Amino acid sequence: MKTLYFDHCASTPPYEQVLKTVGELMALHYANAGALHRAGTEAARLVERARASAAERLGAKPEEVVFTSGGTESNNLAIKGVYFASSLQGTKHIITTPVEHASVFETIKQLGRWGAEVTVLPVDSLGRVSAADVEAALRPETVLVSVMHVGNETGVIQPIEEIGKVLQGRPRTKFHVDGVQAVGKVPFRWSGSGVDFYTASAHKFRGPKGVGLALVREGTSLEPLLAGGGQEGGTRSGTSNVPGIVGTVQALRLATESLESRTGTMRRLRLDLLDRLRSIPELVLNVPEDAENVAPHVINISYPGMRPEVIVHMLEEQGVLVSTQSACSSKSLKPSRVLSAMGLDEARASGSIRISLGDEHTEEDIRLLAERLAETVARLKPLERK
Structure with a gap:
């Protein structure tokens, strides 16, 4: 049957081409991309080539692409990273919705237990949040608005363009969008979006598991979750998953083209x-x-x-x-x-x-x-x- x-x-299910690419790279380019010898340099070159390709596909700059282990880490990095990097004194305020994926909803709940003040906005009968409600909820101490692009249970598309416009002129308030269910399914262009953090997971668009990425707006302060060797421009330490990163960007190309x-x-x-x-x-x-x-x-x-x-x-x-x-x-x-x-x-x-x-x-x-x-x-x- x-x-x-x-x-x-x-x-x-991963693309056949991606399976082949990841397997070949695991066999041929197993060197650490941080090593100084030729094999390490070649591995690092593959990562940077993949970064440039991902940036081109999503309308970002290469330095705005951060590779991670998946959607959960990317969302945690964006939410906690901006919260702890904020220079705002006193209680910090976060706005979100009740329909977010657990990796967003539970992360924000955790920050609430650690002292953040959280506003969970209502949604309508379709599960959509109103940009007007976001605007009404904003405060001087609001450091983050987090609204997903596509609902992981319902597929409902949120008005992220409208919310991005609402947040224009508020540099202290950052806008995080969980794009895990959107990449390869609905159009998105980073440039001009008004979004400060956009996250994705490779295995949701026919790439390998255990790899993801976060787009981080140039000039945005972000406190790293992982301290270590300073990979990914100091944003995400850890040995680069060269086969996974290259396979991810290949899947991204196939899904978006x-x-x-x-x-x-x-x-x-x-x-x-x-x-x-x-x-x-x-x-x-x-x-x-x-x-x-x-x-x-x-x-x-x-x-x-x-x-x-x-x-x-x-x-x-x-x-x-x-x-x-x-x-x-x-x-x-x-x-x-x-x-x-x-x-x-x-x-x-x-x-x-x-x-x-x-x-x-x-x-x-x-x-x-x-x-x-x-x-x-x-x-x-x-x-x-x-």
Whole structure:
């Protein structure tokens, strides 16, 4: 039986070219990029070439690209780094939303325990925050606004351009955007964005695991999380992961150079799946259908009254892999924090299933997914909690 993998928000199958590149570099360029000998110099040259390529792809300067171990480290680096680097005296204020990924939400909660004052803004029924609410919440002591680009549970696109404009002329207040679910899925250009920190993770756009990057606006003070040898311009110490970095940037190139065609494919498949789901009345859609406010690869549904892990495992028996909530929270039995913030009742927030597409999927894959969902619901229908 063919396995249908619909969990791209959790991780993506790496490009064949990337697998080949990473393997070859591990065999040929294993020297430490900080070493003075020729092998070390060659490794360092590969890293800097990759940095320049990533900068060009994202509209940044090479010195604004910092390589990390992934999205979680990148988000922690941006949030804690700017908080501890701020010269503001007294209580420092942070603004965020209730729909952020755990690597942002929990990091800001941690700073709250350490003395920060945190404002968590409400979102509307689609899970979007208002730029006007951000503006109203700003204070003289606000050092950071953190709002994600694309929701990891719902695919909802936040108004980061509008928020960037609100923050213009406020150099003391930095703007962090978690772009982990956005890169390779929706357009983004760093130059002119008004964003001070933008973060990404390679395995979300078909690159290797354990590698990420953070764009850090030139001239922005950032306290390093890791003290050590001073790699990455002193921002992130640690021996450079040369194969991972080069593989990451290769995946970034492949994902961004074909962005329009790839997202067009995923959007058509998403609409096809939405159309098929209408014939399964037990399933309720938790995200907007329109293309304007949602990324092309994510659908979130609920079977109210049914435990989502039951559906996940029954689909897995039929060769279909989906998830509940985000991968970082999928083992939790609590209602989704994101869906609850959107005003959904406990039955829907506790019973959500996330389906996330890739550009390798076909219309036949969508047909099979819908059929197996319908079969699963039919088998579960007699077990509904009344």
